[in-house]
Amino acid sequence: MSIVSAIKLSRIPGSAFLALGLFWGSFAAQVPSLKAGLGASDGVFGTLLLGSSIGLVTAMLIAPRVDARLGAHSMQTAALLVALAMLLPGIISVPWGFFLVMVLLGFSAGLLDVLMNTRVSDLEAATGRPLMNANHALFSVGYAVGAVLAGLGREAGLPALMIFAGIAAIMVLVVLGLRMQPAAEEGDDPVGTQSPFAPVMLCGLVVLVAFGAEATVEAWSALHIERTLQGGAAEGAMGPATLGLTMAFGRFAGQAVSQKFRETNVVMVAACVSAVGAVIAAMAPTPVVAYLGFGVLGLGVSVIGPLALGLVGKLVTSRQRSRAISRVSIVGFSSFFFAPVLMGWSSELWGLRVSYAGVAGTLLMAVPLALMIRGLQARRAPRGA
Template sequence: MIDKKTVHAKRATQFIFLICGLGIASWAPMVPLAKDRLGLNEADLGLLLLSLGLGALVTMPLTGVFISKLGTRKVIMGSVLFAALLLPCLLIISNIYLMALVLFAFGCSIGGIDVAMNAHGVQVQNSYGKPIMSSLHGLFSVGGLFGSLGLGFLIKMGLNPIHAAITISILLILLLIFQYRNLFNYSTEKEIIMKFSHVDEEKAVSSRFQWFNSSVLLLGLMCFIVFLSEGAMLDWSAIFLRDNKNIDPEFSGIGYASFSVAMAVMRLTGDSIVSKFSGKTVVIGGSILASLGIFILTFSPWLILSLTGFIFLGMGAANIVPVFFSVGGKIPGLSPTVTIPVITTMGYAGQLAGPALLGFIAHHFSLTIAFETIALLFIAVAVIYKLRKS
């Protein structure tokens, strides 16, 4: 029977994933405002946006060290408070160098939340005894949806942008305060790690060579591929539909919208799917479905069929990463404070580097070839995971 402490921790972790999605997505509608305020062209804006990703990448490998010393609950608290305080600043800074620095710091806070919430989610799942990671990531997607629309809605309601951003920051802090005491404390986390990883926490963290464990790196590499596809859809799907399918520019975002909704729905229902079919089946089947979706959207001459391809891609990719986090949190002899930061960092690197890699392929060949390269990588994930020892 599941104890009340674990049930409350699960609900609290769901709120943290929602907070992270809400926080990072709230930056998206600020980007055009920042571009106009700072007087940037597209190239300069691209360099500025890189600051956020670099901040996250720098912080993610270090977060495991802080977790091992303080526990995920304190790291989550510090990271959320830091992000909430920085968010309104992104609307008022008028110096590009200071903006880059603050955006870097904001990325650091988001990276800290991301690693800590996934590490905490894995521990709650282990204690819960049932898959929960897919629904947690689904709530991150829901938070992203509300975050991308929330700032604009508040401005539309009559608030000026800075007051709207402060309102969102207050909401983030209130949600954190409301659920903080229900998150697992440090001693509870150590007990769970000892039980499910069969490893002493301090001994595990002290050996940094465990970062180079082949099982961890393999999961990280496959996570890189899946996150690469998400970054590709975000940055290239609209261009693909406009240039390759002759869709009007004002409707070119429909592909990413279809992909995102399909992914969110599948993640919210993913725990029952993983329980019924096993994580291995979800990864292999999801990779094949995602690959099929890409081939459909690239070869189809009809828009409706292309959108079906985007939906298949979102459905297939949705629950792969949650399974990887679940597996990474149970590798014998390794602590989640070692494995989760590595897997998260490699995955996030794929989301950042992916669009640039696709741009390189598209420049030398075509965007269609670039998309089909992702399809082949998904097939590789299916084959690798099929051959991987359980």
Template structure:
């Protein structure tokens, strides 16, 4: 909890942590109103899926450009510009009058979120380097907290009965807090490094980190999308407990991220990735027991295990020798986000061809693979 105390006691650390929370508050508030948007525009599920794909396309479009933008502007300024762009872009999807403008709005929203995401992770990496303090995991905890805040905001839906107004007020409140704290990071620039020419020696550790990110975030996406169905179809859980797996996963992930920095400072980044993998392996073993309560406990263990892996990947990726921190973070973000989007789709096909239980066996195998990768990462440290 030391990193959490650090964030709340010093605006230098709270400022970037609030950017993490802001990103998920904007996105979560939009997500709450997806059914309303579908109904208001008179589109079907397939059309909605294409529109949401445009959001992902926006994210992927900005990833190759992000490191150049960050290095040109400075990481602090890039983070602030990302906040401004995301604030404005968050309004568009709920204000557009037709489907085609919705696709364009979601593309812009995704691109601005992608820039903010890479900038804020690079910013935390640079502050950690300067101050010799670890708070990356806690900052990701604030991202999870932002989702909780957005979820609580859904209780205001009957009060507002006006999605654009709800989003406008949310954007204004979140933006004002960012505006107040921006002075604590706006001036920060990435520390100059001695760049090395491209070689397999440099690419290999990044590739290994990317594989871990793909699997870890792919597993997160799979649990978000498939945990309820798993409890319903495999463990035959009662209706009241179908959402309990996701709740347990999300709660454990938030708590784990607030605790992760302290553990990382004691045992090191690669070791905590290995520890998280072991916990996730135990979690999948428990999920595969087929008993409802044990499966819910297993999802909680998965959340605890994965909670520390992704923040550490950003920390490691931002400190690879001979690679600019923004480039390392962008590579991890790109591969990880690919897993988050593609993983659930692959598992859906596997569930259709075999069974949902087989999909979770595949996830178990992937995490065992991650554990094996950590042995190579120790050599490349």
């Protein structure tokens, strides 16, 4: 299936992926200025980012209920919440207030994340075509564009509020086209809607490894370039922008690769490639070499999360899908609980170079997890699951 066909088929949730990427990219590019405005150390700022994790996990716990209650309007509601919440980081300048803002941002973004991934998984089940990588690529495109625009805005002296307001306006426009009915729960399912433990946990841990690596680069790449490598604001913004662009390329390529190669094999190779990228970023003597490292990391890590989310959708029944994706997202996004904190405090103790070396070691954990998922697929195949 071509990339263009995949995007057309999933254009409604795809627009949500694109818009959410715009916001997180602009946020990542403004981390140095937001941190400076708060007057927070690396460790304290990493702890403040923990607020988004609390909001994310809370939203993911209730997302299936919200979806059941609001139906076709659930994505629209979540996107509107994101648009309103993204104005707040440009206003709040005290640490405790920023923490509460991150909770609200995490909640609204987490709700939209589960809903849009569920809609894509519904489309995959209905059409029999892989769509996850193409949609996550749209997120990465939005992320890269948002980071570049925010970096240029910072370089021109625009306040954070004005940059966030522009992204919020785009999100409001996207809301109008996000009406989409969830898939009907057809057939007699004797196991009900409860998600089986093994697929959720194994796929969730793979997503955790991938999202943890993404989160550290998103939140700390600009600071690594500007502080460790003495780059300017625009150069710092190119860190998350490079990640976003290469992740977009990797996910578009993954759309084709996932049709030709076994998903677990792709996950293992991608984990090794992304670990090499993290090492390059850790050892980089100049911003250009750091961009290379972030690019290699982005290419590798780009396909890991979408493939794991797609895998769990195939390992459960249609009635279990929404709850399973919600649970996998909770496990995966729990990386935001410890990734920002560990990155912040390890940076404060040993520096960002050591922190990125730690990211490389974490990425390699996806290899044994993929092997266990392969074993689970083999055991379930005879039963037609």
